[in-house]
Amino acid sequence: MAKKNSGAKAGKRSDQTKGAWTADEDAKLAQYVDIHGPKRWKSVAVKSGLNRCGKSCRLRWLNYLRPDIKRGNMSDAEDDLILRLHRLLGNRWSLIARRLPGRTDNEIKNYWNAHLRKKANLMEKLPATSIAAVDNNWGDEEAEGMSSGGELKETEASGDADDELRGDGDEVFDFSTQGTYGLEWVKSFLEIEEDS
DNA sequence: AAATGCGCCAACCGCGTGCGC
DNA sequence: AGCGCACGCGGTTGGCGCATT
Incomplete structure (x- = not known):
């Protein structure tokens, strides 16, 4: 998706990326989770090379990158x-x-x-x-x-x-x-x- | 064609809970 | 038992894009 990339709201950690995810970030996260599994999100965020908080990584995975996600209109x-x-x-x-x-x-x-x-x-x-x-x-x-x-x-x-x-x-x-x-x-x- | 309003949705935030030490 | 960390959940925000004026 990544339709927004404005940095969105002001947060407590200004050094961490916020706002919409880029395709590159998605790829990194997906690749890391594919290898190591969807757990220990804090270390996922660090070790995958993403400048995101663990929470954000978890949310992105659960709501968008998970392979079983069904997109499109509700029946x-x-x-x-x-x-x-x-x-x-x-x-x-x-x-x-x-x-x-x-x-x-x-x-x-x-x-x-x-x-x-x-x-x-x-x-x-x-x-x-x-x-x-x-x-x-x-x-x-x-x-x-x-x-x-x-x-x-x-x-x-x-x-x-x-x-x-x-x-x-x-x-x-x-x-x-x-x-x-x-x-x-x-x-x-x-x-x-x-x-x- | 431009301005404005509104709906939709991705993403963030704060809080609660569970678990290991 | 108490503490801190990690995670899950629900509420809310903010921006994009479409519709309307």
Whole structure:
């Protein structure tokens, strides 16, 4: 990407590069992570020769350079899933992201703020009957998305929710195994989380 | 054609948590 | 038990680019 390279905001460490990443920096980071793995970001930043903080390297890797990142528009099914998950989980973007293979928490957060927040607000203002109607319509779109894309499937609806949610990028969501809202697993997950 | 407004998105920041020493 | 480091998360910022006037 690297569409900006203005140095952006003033920071505490003026000797460190800030702002948009260049293709060269991307290449260096990708090469280093490829060899040493995505860990110890502080040393990644130093040893890769990048004049960046570890945090920045981590973010760049997670949100852009990771090989399993899916770029491009959200599908209807993804769109719908985000709405539903947000209804249940709130602004827990990382949890939502784990249910959307190839999507990052940052991307989902941005997408929510840009596209879905208005939609959700609208939904809240609608009377219950209208919401049900909208939900039914979305259900149709969703079924369409499932059959065409076939990308979203759930590995397990319950069980070891924490391990499952950690995800490795391969797991996808399948509404067909779910109930009315397809989110019973979320409830069980939340119970597990609150217990711990 | 130029000016202005607005939406989108990459990136930064601060805070909380986990873990090793 | 306490401390410091590394990492993860969510909120926020700032600039680019498109749309509108």
